[in-house]
């Protein structure tokens with residue numbers, strides 16, 4: 001059995017898959033593609049995923065792109081250490097949240113990156129940054145209200161693995177440009193939940209390598 005995981009540092013979609021692979025304690029070969037060097041556009045990689053996007057998982061010659069397709073495949077082929085709750089209602093809720101993470105957190109995170117990290121200091125617009133913060137705080141408030149227990153869907157699940165990388169990316173602005181981050185406006189339950197994810201035994205391994213310096 002061979003599993004190869006094509007990864008890009010900082011990609012929240014790739015981080016989701018990485019957390020899932022680790023949660024399932026699978027053996028896999030890890031291939032880091034560097035965006036700056038155009039490695040996702042190299043002919044060898046385009047032969048595997050013509051869209052040139054990570055993550056991609058190759059299992060015994062079968063190449064699967066799209067993080068959600070990958071994690072569903074992992075769940076079907078490697079059911080130990082499940083990614084979804086057993087109970088049908090909790091599972092539906094977890095799937096809803098995982099979809100909401102990509103559908104609603106990712107766009108507000110991208111907007112903040114665009115206005116801060118991806119804009120030269122002299123061109124940054126305080127009004128646009130404040131609007132991006134407001135959109136994020138409105139979205140995070142929804143997630144904070146849902147965190148009535150330790151995890152988003154009762155037990156640790158793919159809902160957590162899908163939401164965390166997008167939310168952690170928002171915190172990256174606090175790390176890199178504290179003046180443009182949320183600072184003390186981070187919701188308390190989100191903070192506590194992030195700490196629980198970060199205490200998982202495999203978490204450290206999955207931190208985007210370029211963040212480690």
Ligand SMILES: N[C@@H](CCC(=O)N[C@@H](CS)C(=O)NCC(=O)O)C(=O)O
Nearest residue numbers: 011012013040053054055066067068
């Ligand atoms: N819907 C895709 C999104 C994947 C995606 O957008 N990957 C980005 C990194 S976050 C990428 O590989 N970009 C490289 C490029 O466009 O060259 C998924 O869920 O896997």
